[in-house]
Amino acid sequence: MPTEHDDVAQLVEKLIRTKRLTYSQYQTLSKMVLADGTVDEQERQQINRLFDAIQAGAVRIFD
Structure with a gap:
């Protein structure tokens, strides 16, 4: 069963x-x-991955 962390x-x-x-x-x-x-730490790591990708220009933010 998938957990919230997996999601x-x-x-x-x-x-x-x-x-x-x-x-x-x-x-x-x-x-x-x-x-x-x-x-928690796992969620924080995922958020940091996303922020790093945004900062590097690998992910763009759209309205």
């Missing part, structure tokens, strides 16, 4: 693969990460 990792992987992040996807990711009220 976050899959979404981040999809965003990096498609090289784009929409506001709607950002909202979905935020809700998934904050669903339990905390951000």
